[in-house]
Amino acid sequence: MRKALTIAGAYLLTGALLLSACSGGGNEAGSSGGGGNSSDGSKSSSPTKLVFWTFNELHQKFFEKMAANWNQAHSDMPIKLEATTFPYEDTHSKLLVALQSGTGAPDLADIEISKIGNFLKGEPQLVPLNDIVEPEEGNLVMSRLDNYAKDGNYYGIDYHVGAEVIYYNKEILDQAGVNPDDIKTWDDFEKAGKQVLDKTGKPMTTLETTDQWSFWPLVAQHGSDFLDKDGNVILNNAANLEVLTYLQKLVKEKVAVLAPGGGHHAEEYYGMMNQGGAAAVWMPMWYMGRFTDYMPDLKGKILIRPTPVFKEGEMRSSGMGGTGTVITNQSKNKELAKKFLEYAKISKEGNIEIWRDLGFDPIRTDVWGDPAMKESNKFTDYFGDQIFEDLLKLKDEIAPVNIKEKTPAVSDVVKTKVMFQALNDLKDPKQVLDDAAASIK
Amino acid sequence: MKTDAVAASTPTTPSTPMRTNPVRRLLYSRGIAPYVFVLPFVLSFLIFFAYPVFSTVVMSFQEVLPGQTRFIGWDNYRHLWNDSFFTALRNNTRYTFWTLLILIPLPLVLAVFLNSKAMRWSGFFRSALFIPSLTSVVVAGTIFRLVFGQTDVAVMNMLRHAFGFETINWLAKSSTGMLVLVVLATWRYAGVNLIYFLSGLQSIPSDLYESAEIDGANKWNKFWRITVPLLKPVTIYVVTISIYGGYAMFTESFMLWSGNHSPNDIGLTMLGYIYREGIEKNELGFGSAIGLALLAFLLAVNVVQLKFFGLFKKEED
Numbered sequence: 016m017r018k019a020l021t022i023a024g025a026y027l028l029t030g031a032l033l034l035s036a037c038s039g040g041g042n043e044a045g046s047s048g049g050g051g052n053s054s055d056g057s058k059s060s061s062p063t064k065l066v067f068w069t070f071n072e073l074h075q076k077f078f079e080k081m082a083a084n085w086n087q088a089h090s091d092m093p094i095k096l097e098a099t100t101f102p103y104e105d106t107h108s109k110l111l112v113a114l115q116s117g118t119g120a121p122d123l124a125d126i127e128i129s130k131i132g133n134f135l136k137g138e139p140q141l142v143p144l145n146d147i148v149e150p151e152e153g154n155l156v157m158s159r160l161d162n163y164a165k166d167g168n169y170y171g172i173d174y175h176v177g178a179e180v181i182y183y184n185k186e187i188l189d190q191a192g193v194n195p196d197d198i199k200t201w202d203d204f205e206k207a208g209k210q211v212l213d214k215t216g217k218p219m220t221t222l223e224t225t226d227q228w229s230f231w232p233l234v235a236q237h238g239s240d241f242l243d244k245d246g247n248v249i250l251n252n253a254a255n256l257e258v259l260t261y262l263q264k265l266v267k268e269k270v271a272v273l274a275p276g277g278g279h280h281a282e283e284y285y286g287m288m289n290q291g292g293a294a295a296v297w298m299p300m301w302y303m304g305r306f307t308d309y310m311p312d313l314k315g316k317i318l319i320r321p322t323p324v325f326k327e328g329e330m331r332s333s334g335m336g337g338t339g340t341v342i343t344n345q346s347k348n349k350e351l352a353k354k355f356l357e358y359a360k361i362s363k364e365g366n367i368e369i370w371r372d373l374g375f376d377p378i379r380t381d382v383w384g385d386p387a388m389k390e391s392n393k394f395t396d397y398f399g400d401q402i403f404e405d406l407l408k409l410k411d412e413i414a415p416v417n418i419k420e421k422t423p424a425v426s427d428v429v430k431t432k433v434m435f436q437a438l439n440d441l442k443d444p445k446q447v448l449d450d451a452a453a454s455i456k
Numbered sequence: 457m458k459t460d461a462v463a464a465s466t467p468t469t470p471s472t473p474m475r476t477n478p479v480r481r482l483l484y485s486r487g488i489a490p491y492v493f494v495l496p497f498v499l500s501f502l503i504f505f506a507y508p509v510f511s512t513v514v515m516s517f518q519e520v521l522p523g524q525t526r527f528i529g530w531d532n533y534r535h536l537w538n539d540s541f542f543t544a545l546r547n548n549t550r551y552t553f554w555t556l557l558i559l560i561p562l563p564l565v566l567a568v569f570l571n572s573k574a575m576r577w578s579g580f581f582r583s584a585l586f587i588p589s590l591t592s593v594v595v596a597g598t599i600f601r602l603v604f605g606q607t608d609v610a611v612m613n614m615l616r617h618a619f620g621f622e623t624i625n626w627l628a629k630s631s632t633g634m635l636v637l638v639v640l641a642t643w644r645y646a647g648v649n650l651i652y653f654l655s656g657l658q659s660i661p662s663d664l665y666e667s668a669e670i671d672g673a674n675k676w677n678k679f680w681r682i683t684v685p686l687l688k689p690v691t692i693y694v695v696t697i698s699i700y701g702g703y704a705m706f707t708e709s710f711m712l713w714s715g716n717h718s719p720n721d722i723g724l725t726m727l728g729y730i731y732r733e734g735i736e737k738n739e740l741g742f743g744s745a746i747g748l749a750l751l752a753f754l755l756a757v758n759v760v761q762l763k764f765f766g767l768f769k770k771e772e773d
Contacts, residue, residue: 133736136522439719
């Protein structure tokens, strides 16, 4: 019996050896690939492979274009960009698991702003980008980079400022006899809304019930936020309550309707707006692309204006949403990846391309006045060519938000509970906010 | 070859010098061969099942962060006492209850019909009922989301209009949301359960029915006194996997609400909650604790259910 056991043990060991041999082979293949890359880099003949993950096909196209431009400008260190677009949740889950387990991560990746908190927990498995950010500090909207920072290290570069604006449907306002430039405060907005409702029977605006873009910008512009500077939950403070109560009032007065499909990114919603379903909607600048692509019938009818304020003197815009491109610490070519990222998203030409290609308000304010920004493209055709002149006036009025480790949790509760309970179920806003704040541990 | 076998079967004489090849002796040993044959299973079980389970238990006592993983005692389990956890548990329980109530009797009756010789086209109906379970949940969920959409032109709302009711937002209320989930489950899994019951029916000897007929039993008596009792083993199996399936439901809800975020968490399931906490909020430790709590809960439910069915008792008569 004992002998049988020893022999069984021997078999087990052989099996283990065989298995480890297999995995060894795998490693070897992997490392030889990597080694090949680095040696190629020094020889400067064949391109270095950089892998990039994103959740937005437009971002992928943008990076592919920038890689082609890079190769023209830097023939001494060419790159071969291998970009992949995954669904939104999958990108973040895969990346998180890869970083947690220490293997399988790409060189570069996109992380959406409400997810970045997950990646800054513990020791960030990302490469600090201070040496490419700090030289340009004066030209960049730094509050956008603070969102991706921890302990003085910048880990991600955003695509855009995401300046919050309000889009008015000129046709409906004209019918109701409302001049959008007279709307300065949210009280004015409410009055104008009633006028629109009386004259045209249409609601003034739409509100999201399963997303946060109707609520968060107003909160930020009212001098508050979901989290304070230290990352503590202040979701249920007085200012936030005031904003939520105001939104609920709009719904009760029928000045605002709930967005069909729950948010401003639903197919049903695009259809409704395209047919002139509401007179206004406040969304960040990056929402321009949704107008051009999904609401073609509104071409030439949309006015972009600063959002109203609750009190005179408050900021008329805020930096909303965003996606940071990061470099993971598993990259074998960190320096090259950094240089490429600087070229694609920090340099002047990169930022102009971001506007041309993606229609985003770039994070470099010194390009906003650049003649290139007036060149006609599908966005200027749709909204007119004065977009950035208007934006420049708002330059110093963009309220920042605090993105911290608890952001994913707060954002989750706002999306699933707060908006729906306050605007659909019409529950007491104070109760809703108190419950929500208490549920975040 | 023969000498090898003899040598191997007489291990009690180790002092005799054996000139035979030790490798061959090993390969032809009868004592060892079984271990070799089960080795692949044992290995894959250890690597892909036992190790992750063990690791989950460890992680449930940890705060798992890159570079800063530390033990935090029972904190994760203490956090389980919160609204979302109970919402998820309640949703799963309701879903399981309704699926059991519908997905046991309905396929059973359908199976009896399809098994009957009087039934025409039974082969066609069999496949027609089974086909839904071959579709991907992702596709089915998307289609159901559109069918139960909130617009006036969504199929189910048009059906309501035909009866003089107005448009409703199916997926915004807890009751109608659950209805959609159960309808989806019925459409998709009735065929699977039907197959189980059919195979059970075909193993019931027909002479039982014949002798019952001679004794003057009618159809109802035959169904109630012969078919149902003799299907008990199959029923126990189907109930068990239905309970497990009910609590493991995730994709259906994920697809219906196009993501893990349903209004007021009306579609939140236990697995959705694990995913939300573990991955979406990067609290792998807490996620592990939820998983283990679910495991304990399911084991308890299944034990109660099996006891209820008398599985632990010895066969009577």
